[in-house]
Amino acid sequence: MDGFPHRVSSFIFAATWGLAAVLSSLAALAADPSIALILGVKGSPFDDALACGALEAAKKLGLHVDLFAPDHFTGESQAPVVDAVTARSPTIAIISPADANGVTRPLKQMADRAAKIITVDTVVADPSFVASEVITSNIDGGKTAAAAMIEAIGGKGPVLVITNPPGSVAQDERAKGFEEGLKSASGVTYLGPQYQNDDPQKAAEIVTSTLAAHPDLAGIFSTNDQGAIGAITGLRQAGGIGRVKLVAYDSAAAEVNAFKNNQISVLIAQDPKREGEMSVEIAKKILDGQSVEKQVLADTVPVMSGDTAKADRYEYKSDCSLSY
Helix, strand or coil, rough: CCCCHHHHHHHHHHHHHHHHHHHHHHHHHCCCCCEEEEECCCCCCCHHHHHHHHHHHHHCCCCEEEEEEECCCCCHHHHHHHHHHHHHHEEEEEEEECCCCCHHHHHHHHCCCCEEEEEECCCCHHHHHHCCEEEEEEEEEEHHHHHHHHHCCCCEEEEEEEEEECHHHHHHHHHHHHHHHHHCCCCCEEEEECCCCHHHHHHHHHHHHHHHHHHCCCCCEEECCCHHHHHHHHHHHCCCCCCCCECCCCCCCHHHHHHHCCCCCCCCCCHHHHHHHHHHHHHHHHHCCCCCCEEEECCCCEEECCCHHHHHHHHCCCCCCCCC
C-alpha cells in the first residue's frame, strides 16, 4: 500500500510528460510548417515559371517551399515522387498533377496522413480530399483557340490537334473545347487528335506524316508548348511554315520567338508565375486557419498575331534558381 501513491504520482508524471511532448510537437509543426511543391515535370518552362512564382510568394510570406518533380510528364513517373514526399510528412503539398487518375491514390494516402492538398494548373479525377484547386478554364481556352483558328484559316480546311495522351485533364479539356468551338465553322474538317506525350520529336513526326496524308492541311492546334515546338520543326521539314497556321497553347520562350517570326499565328497564354503565387497564398491561409475557396480561377490570355508586346508580357520565364 505504501508504494501506491508513488506509483500514482509516477503515472501522472509520465502522462503529463507525454502530453507535453505531444503539445510541443504540435507547436513545432505550427511554427515550422513543411510545404512541398510537386511539379509536373523537370525542365518545363511553364513549371519552372510556376515554381519561381511559388518561391517568390513564399519568401514574401515567410514560408519555405521544397521542390520536387519527375523526369517525365506522366502519372507513372510522378506517383513515386508523391510517395517520396508523403514519407516526409509535409503540412501542405501543392501539386500539378501529370495524370488525373494516376496520382489520385498516392495523393489520397498523403491526405490521409493529415497533409492539406492544393492542386495547381491541373486537377485530379476525385478532388474530394483536395483543399483547393488553382486552375484556368481549359474548355474556354480551347474554344478561344478554335475561334482564333477559324479566323486564321478563313473558316475552311482540315485541322489537326496535337496533344498529350488522355489522362491530363487540362490537355483533355483544351482539346475538347477546341473541338466544340470548331462546330461553328461548317467549312472546317476536324482530323481529330494525335498524341505526343511532351515529346517534340514525336510532334514533328506527327506533322510531317499528317501533311503527307493531307497536303491541304490548313491548321494545327497544339495543347502545350512541347507539342508546338515539335510542330514548328515538322512544318519546317515539310515546307509548311506560314501556309499551315499554328495556334499554340502556352507562351514558352521558344514559342514567343516563333510567334515573332510568324511561325505561330496565335498563342493561348497562361500566367504560371501567378498560379504559383496563388497556390502559396492559399497555403498561407490554410496555415493561418482561414477558410479557402474550393476552386480559384486563373486567367487565360489570347495573344493575336503581331501583338509582340503582349507575347513578351506573358512569356514563361524562369527568373529564379531552382533546386530539387
